[in-house]
Amino acid sequence: MSTDSPSPEPWWKSAVVYQIYPRSFADSDGDGVGDLRGIIDRLDHLAELGVDVLWLSPVYPSPQDDNGYDISDYQDIDPSFGTLSDFDDLLAAVHARSMKLVMDLVVNHTSDEHPWFIESRRGPDSPKRDWYWWRPAREGAVPGTPGAQPNNWRSFFSGSAWEYDEPGDAYYLHLFSRKQPDLNWENPEVRSAVHRMMNWWLDRGVDGFRMDVINLISKDPALPDRTHHGSGPRIHEFLQEMHREVFAGRPERLLTVGEMPGVTVEEARLFTDPARAEVDMVFQFEHVGLDHGDGKFDVRPLNLLDLKASLGRWQDGLSGTGWNSLYWNNHDQPRVVSRFGDDGPGNRVRSATMLATVLHLHRGTPYVYQGEELGMTNAPFTSVDDFRDIESLNHYAEAVDRGTDPVRVLAGLRAMGRDNARTPMQWDASEHAGFTTGTPWIPVNPNHTEVNAQAAYADPSSVFHHYRRLIALRHAEPVVAHGDFTMLLPDDPRVYAYTRRLVEADGTATELLVLGNFTGDTAEVDLPDDGWRDAVALIGNVPDTEPLGTTVTLAPWEARVHRRHRPA
Template sequence: MATWWQSGAIYQVYPRSFQDSDGDGIGDLKGIEARLDHLVALGVDALWISPIFPSPMADFGYDVADYCDVDPRFGTLGDFDELLAAAHARGLKVLLDFVPNHSSSAHPWFRESRASRDNPKRDWYIWRDPAPDGGPPNNWISDFGGSAWEWDAVTGQYYYHAFLKEQPDLNWRNPALRAAMMDVLRFWFDRGVDGFRIDVLWHMVKHAQFPDNPPNPAYRPEMGGMHAVLQLHSTDQPEVHAIAAEMRRIADGYDGDRVLIGEIYLPVERLMHYYGREAPEVHLPFNFQLIEATWDARHLAALIDEYERALPPGGWPNWVLGNHDRPRIASRVGERQARVAAMLLLTLRGTPTIYYGDEIGLADVAIPRDRVQDPRELREPGLGLGRDPVRTPMPWNDSEHAGFTSGEPWLPLGPDWSTRNVAAQGGDEASMLALYRRLLHLRRKHAALAVGDFRLIEAEGDVLAFERRHGDERIVVALNLGAEPQPFALPEGDVLASTRGGTPKSGVLRGDEGVVFLARPA
């Protein structure tokens, strides 16, 4: 029997931008609780909340100063407990974002570590002597550009930070640090959390000897500084798998099918290792291929087939169209194809994750220079790497500030918020929101879509078609990835959903049309 995280769908909430309850322009936990009924009506099974822990917000919560509390901007531990109870009462699971690779430089652990070389917590972080020339220990580059090493004049060593200097990396080779972080998982599991998305899991262990990373022969400046070298020695080290396996043992020790989802940007063959080879690791290593894919039928068919074939025995697939770090699907492929993409996401075999706002077709929002918040954009301006455009407030209705806040939103709303909002689309059966609701309803109604087998039927021209089957139930999904009509012979049966509404023409997919079809038994 399938678990909830296999048959269900996950919805990512970026808490700063979902709903503000106190007028400070920043979303919070009470705001999320107030909007839970939207998630119920949408038809998702779980919400994953991006970091809510105390933080100086140098990287908007991914610089954690206390792993076992809630930042006052978002509320209190009591507010979280109330949100958790309200979600569970509605049949919704709640996942938190675990940030184990690095803490904030304001974390008490780092302050102790930085105090002296002989401090008991010195080895909880990664410290190295300078190179012979006095410079950084090696050529490793921060993902936000520049050297990944920061000089500390007080103790005469460099500390390592894969991201901002305000985000020093934890040393997972230290047993005491490792035990302390495992206790963080237990703290939240004990409160009733249903699982975690584990941030940058593949970064967590570094090569013990810290050799230089090799140069990237394909590097171009517009790619951003982090791509100047290949992260051969600073990520994806063999020792990380034992850590992931220990996290899995902790999760499996709780009832209720707790789930671990790993953020891992790696090629498919290396991604598969995080399911676990020696022992079970994360339940779902995030599969980001659709985020990065060329929107072409043959290319998509090939990557879907490669992914399915690569899965280890018992490994459950998953798919993602967007998240808080990458351009929104509506901006990547256009609004009409974003509907086709939604149908693809919600009918492929595996667990789908929906990024907040995609269900109403939100696009990237241009951020004026004086409103930029993202440290990545501030450090490497002009390269288009900033993440603010995909983190803008959720438009709920056409009232002032789109019903998101009674104050000034922390980021600007999109220009079409007065018409592109949840209330406007909620009563429109032709809307993007109606399409998402329909598709999620079909996943719950038809086992073939939720847990059925997958078989590719066609990838010719602009048409991508596949079959989902469970027992005697057979569903065909046909997607036209182009704007022009394409021939496709649908089997005898009933149309369950179309991205364009109405009844498809016999033997033809209209431009930008996707169809879910229930085939009659042979």
């Protein structure tokens, strides 16, 4: 008779990940740029918060055209961040606090200063020519002139996705900056080189990878005219091969999350099905595109019904097979309290904690972006000169050139620009928020005198302590990580409500009720049953609330979580 027990659930289902954007987290040497030693100095902040994983945005050598997502050497550390020895010290310090460290894997493209591309650029006879996508001008077109590009693909950073290289009389593909040429994953030598690099980092001790735009690595070799580049014909083959060559057979269970622009629920179910051995979870962008009009910089008000429909569809679609990643913020998104909440002084804390509560109690692994746990807000950018991000600067130049009112363009950048997430971490009320003793590479948000970690630590009702309680709840209550999800009140335009349910070994069911008021007004809702009267209040952001009844009145931006036990 077999004595094998069922495989335990992966550790990352009950874990919380914290993303660090190194340029903006903590500067140890006063040069105005965050670094690895600065992160080491601030690790106790993460330990106190209770997170399980540190995800480190790129720290590899880079010309910094796209703030490190243009990599010129995959197996070293950029001098602005420190050395490999500093990285090893960071890794040891993370592990000493019983946390894990996940690297950013950027392998859809490299920098144009990477030795691979420099060699490829030497000409058609280069042994690495086919490591990138080189193509001649369209037949009959004059190379280097408008319309001569090999196809109609557009860059995510504005303009054509093709750059003419005059010495070689050919175009190379770049779905992002012209300084980020796309690798040709059709070439097995490219894939082998990437696998060797990944294994090198895992052998060094890292605990997994967040994979940048990984669903873009497969392209139709014919490169036909089209508008969508994602999930090409060999994407599943490439990810399964990566799993075999890099992750399979390792004794430790690693974390792999794939950033996948445009991915559908149906595709994500395939990517995250454990039986297919591709990735553990994906980052999808549907819910953070709901306030986009004609592009991301054309801002529309959030419709809560759209948000419920989107997140609910992902909860249902991946149930029983795949796994969700849960996030509001990252290095590419504006601050959520300014976006979906109210960042004014009266409602900032309340709306930030409501948004956190609603997100973290879903089924999936939550990701916290640096400063989110403080309720950091968008920055008050006043002119285009305040921006540093290549996406924003390219968009401004192109839109103004088309004749769009610069004031309107700037308003879109101010609301949605990526630099909102990249202003320095606000540690205290001192000059430059305790981020640096020098001049920061991008100015600190002026509200750091009120919104900062030091003040948050001292205030039991702060956003920080609410995040700490949410993370502890996930660790303590198996229903948060493993329970089923049911959306309630799908047609209510004000209140987000759902339940989580897990049948315990003794045959009873633990259920959670989550309520969040997405408005600045009082909201009254009727619960679908009256069995919540004796439920225990687990966490909330309004003190001294009344017990639950059939009808519940929620204060502006209020969040509540209640628990009950009943027969299964």
